[in-house]
Amino acid sequence: MLVVLSSTAEDGEIVVSSHPKVNITKELLHTSLNRQDSRRVFLPVSENIFKRLVNICYENGLYEALETAAEPDNVAASPVVGFIATHLLRVANIFTSIRYTLHPHLRELGDNLIAAVSETRNWAHSPVRCISWHPHCTKMALATLDDSVRIYACDTPTRIIKCKTQRGIACVAWRPLSALVMAVGCDKGVFVWSLDPTSMATRPTTNCATLLKRPHHTPVTGVTWGPQGDLLLTSSATDTTMYVWDVELEEFSPVRRVDGGGVTVVSWSPCSTKLFSATTGTTFRVWDTSQWTADRWNVISGRVQTACWSPCGSVVLFCTTTEPLIYSLFVTKLFSLSTPLYQEQPSELLQSALIAADLTLMHTGDGHTVGGLVVSMAWDNKGCRLAVLFRDSPLVAVFRSSVTPTGAHLAPCCFINGSSGEIPNVISFQQNFEEGSMLTIAWSSGRIQHYPFIYSPVDNVVEYTRRSVMEHSRLMSDSSVNNSTFFNSFKSM
Known part of the structure; x- marks a missing residue:
C-alpha cells in the first residue's frame, strides 16, 4: 500500500x-529589469539610422539589425542600406530554415531554450531553479529566480553569489574535494566561483569568479565535475561539442x-x-x-x-x-x-x-x-x-x-x-x-x-x-x- x-x-x-531552514519569498528576490523594461525608464532620443543599427547589433545581434534596416521606413531613409539588408536577410533565412529543419530545438533561444531543456519544472517562474548539495558537508546551494546563487549552511551567514552577467542560471554543481568551489552554468557561459571559507563576506565580489566560455557554446545547460574534482565538463543545447576544462589553467579539450x-x-x-x-x-x-x-x-x-x-x-x-x-x-x-x-x-x-x-x-x-x-x-x-x-x-x-x-x-x-x-x-x-x-x-x-x-x-x-x-x-x-x-x-x- x-x-x-x-x-x-x-x-x-x-x-x-x-x-538550514529556507523559504525563498518574493521579498528575498530582487528580479532585475530586462532590457525592454529598463528602456521605459529613459526618454527616447533621436538618432540616425546608422547609429541605431549599431546599437541594435550590439544589444540584440546582427540578425535583428538586418531586420530593422529592411523595414520600409528605414529603406526609404537609406535605400542602399535597406537594399543590402533585404538581400542579406533572404540568404540568412535560407540557412536558418535549413538549420531549424535539422535542429528544431534551436527555434527557442535564450531563456526559452533553457526552460525547454531544464530539469526544473516551470523553470521560467520557479522561485528556486537549481539545488546542489555539497558532496562532503551539510551545505546547500540554491539558484533562484533573480539569477543569484544562495549558499546555506547551519550557524553561518547566507552567502549570495551574483553578478550582472550571470543570468539565466541553468545548472549548479559543487566541486568535489573542495570547500567552496562551484560551477554555475548560465546564459553567458560557466562561472567558476572560488570562495574563501574563512571569509565572513556574505556578498563575494566577481574577483572570486572565473568565466569559462567558448564561441557558440551558450547558454550552458549542463555542468558536471569529475569525481576527483580535477576536470569540469560543460555542454550547451546549441552546441554539438562538449568541453572538458582544466579550471586552474583555463584550458579545454573539445569532445565532438x-x-x-x-x-x-x-x-x-x-x-x-x-x-x-x-x-x-x-x-x-x-x-x-x-x-x-x-x-x-x-x-x-x-x-x-x-x-x-x-x-x-x-x-x-x-x-x-x-x-x-x-x-x-x-x-x-x-x-x-x-x-x-x-x-x-x-x-x-x-x-x-x-x-x-x-x-x-x-x-x-x-x-x-x-x-x-x-x-x-x-x-x-x-x-x-x-x-x-x-x-x-x-x-x-x-x-x-x-x-x-x-x-x-x-x-x-x-x-x-x-x-x-x-x-x-x-x-x-x-x-x-x-x-x-x-x-x-x-x-x-x-x-x-x-x-x-x-x-x-x-x-x-x-x-x-x-x-x-x-x-x-x-x-x-x-x-x-x-x-x-x-x-x-x-x-x-
Missing part, C-alpha cells in the same frame, strides 16, 4: 533540525560528435570511468572517459529528459520526453544491436536495456493524480531511494531501489504532497547524510522541504550489495571492449 505523505508533517523534525544535436544532459558516473550525455535529438551516448570513445544509442521519439547513475556506476536510469517510463541501462554489458529492441531479441540482449518502471498517469485513492512524463530524477548515493518529479503531477514519487549484477530494481515506496496549492519544482538528495537518505524538495511557493528516510539495520544488506556490484563493475570494465551500440526504446513491457 502506497502512502501519500504531507509536507507539513512533523515526522523527522529532529533529524533535520541541523539543516556531429550528429544528434546540442547536448542537454551530462552526468559523470561516480566511478569516474563513464559519462552519460544526451542530445536534443533521439541520440544519447555513454562515454568511456579513459580514451573518450562513445557508444551511441537512440530512442524512438523525443529526447532524453533526465538521467542518473547508480552509486556503483554500473547502471544508468533515464526518461524521455514522450514516454512515461523509466529505462534501466546496464552499461557494463554493451551489445551491438542491428534491430529495435521491441522486436524479438534473445533474452541476454533484452537485459541490457529494460523498462524499470511504468509511470502511466493514475489516480490515488484520495483524489490525487500521479505519474505521466518525467521532468527530473534523483538517486541517493546509497542506491536505496529514487525520487521522481513529474511534469503535470503535484506529487513526488519515491521508489525503493537496489542494484544487482542483472540491473536496477525499483519498487514503489511513497508519494510526497505539498501544502495546498504547492507543486514541486526541483528535487535533490543530500550526499553526506549518514543515517539514510535525505530528499530535498523546492516547492512552487519557495519553501524548501527536507524529507529524511531512516534505514533499519536490515538495509545494510543493500549497502553490502552495492559494494559487491561496484567490484563486479570494476572487473567488467577492465575486461570489456567498447563497441558501437544502438538502442531503441520500446513501449510494450
Whole structure:
C-alpha cells in the first residue's frame, strides 16, 4: 500500500533540525529589469539610422539589425542600406530554415531554450531553479529566480553569489574535494566561483569568479565535475561539442560528435570511468572517459529528459520526453544491436536495456493524480531511494531501489504532497547524510522541504550489495571492449 505523505508533517523534525531552514519569498528576490523594461525608464532620443543599427547589433545581434534596416521606413531613409539588408536577410533565412529543419530545438533561444531543456519544472517562474548539495558537508546551494546563487549552511551567514552577467542560471554543481568551489552554468557561459571559507563576506565580489566560455557554446545547460574534482565538463543545447576544462589553467579539450544535436544532459558516473550525455535529438551516448570513445544509442521519439547513475556506476536510469517510463541501462554489458529492441531479441540482449518502471498517469485513492512524463530524477548515493518529479503531477514519487549484477530494481515506496496549492519544482538528495537518505524538495511557493528516510539495520544488506556490484563493475570494465551500440526504446513491457 502506497502512502501519500504531507509536507507539513512533523515526522523527522529532529533529524533535520541541523539543516538550514529556507523559504525563498518574493521579498528575498530582487528580479532585475530586462532590457525592454529598463528602456521605459529613459526618454527616447533621436538618432540616425546608422547609429541605431549599431546599437541594435550590439544589444540584440546582427540578425535583428538586418531586420530593422529592411523595414520600409528605414529603406526609404537609406535605400542602399535597406537594399543590402533585404538581400542579406533572404540568404540568412535560407540557412536558418535549413538549420531549424535539422535542429528544431534551436527555434527557442535564450531563456526559452533553457526552460525547454531544464530539469526544473516551470523553470521560467520557479522561485528556486537549481539545488546542489555539497558532496562532503551539510551545505546547500540554491539558484533562484533573480539569477543569484544562495549558499546555506547551519550557524553561518547566507552567502549570495551574483553578478550582472550571470543570468539565466541553468545548472549548479559543487566541486568535489573542495570547500567552496562551484560551477554555475548560465546564459553567458560557466562561472567558476572560488570562495574563501574563512571569509565572513556574505556578498563575494566577481574577483572570486572565473568565466569559462567558448564561441557558440551558450547558454550552458549542463555542468558536471569529475569525481576527483580535477576536470569540469560543460555542454550547451546549441552546441554539438562538449568541453572538458582544466579550471586552474583555463584550458579545454573539445569532445565532438556531429550528429544528434546540442547536448542537454551530462552526468559523470561516480566511478569516474563513464559519462552519460544526451542530445536534443533521439541520440544519447555513454562515454568511456579513459580514451573518450562513445557508444551511441537512440530512442524512438523525443529526447532524453533526465538521467542518473547508480552509486556503483554500473547502471544508468533515464526518461524521455514522450514516454512515461523509466529505462534501466546496464552499461557494463554493451551489445551491438542491428534491430529495435521491441522486436524479438534473445533474452541476454533484452537485459541490457529494460523498462524499470511504468509511470502511466493514475489516480490515488484520495483524489490525487500521479505519474505521466518525467521532468527530473534523483538517486541517493546509497542506491536505496529514487525520487521522481513529474511534469503535470503535484506529487513526488519515491521508489525503493537496489542494484544487482542483472540491473536496477525499483519498487514503489511513497508519494510526497505539498501544502495546498504547492507543486514541486526541483528535487535533490543530500550526499553526506549518514543515517539514510535525505530528499530535498523546492516547492512552487519557495519553501524548501527536507524529507529524511531512516534505514533499519536490515538495509545494510543493500549497502553490502552495492559494494559487491561496484567490484563486479570494476572487473567488467577492465575486461570489456567498447563497441558501437544502438538502442531503441520500446513501449510494450
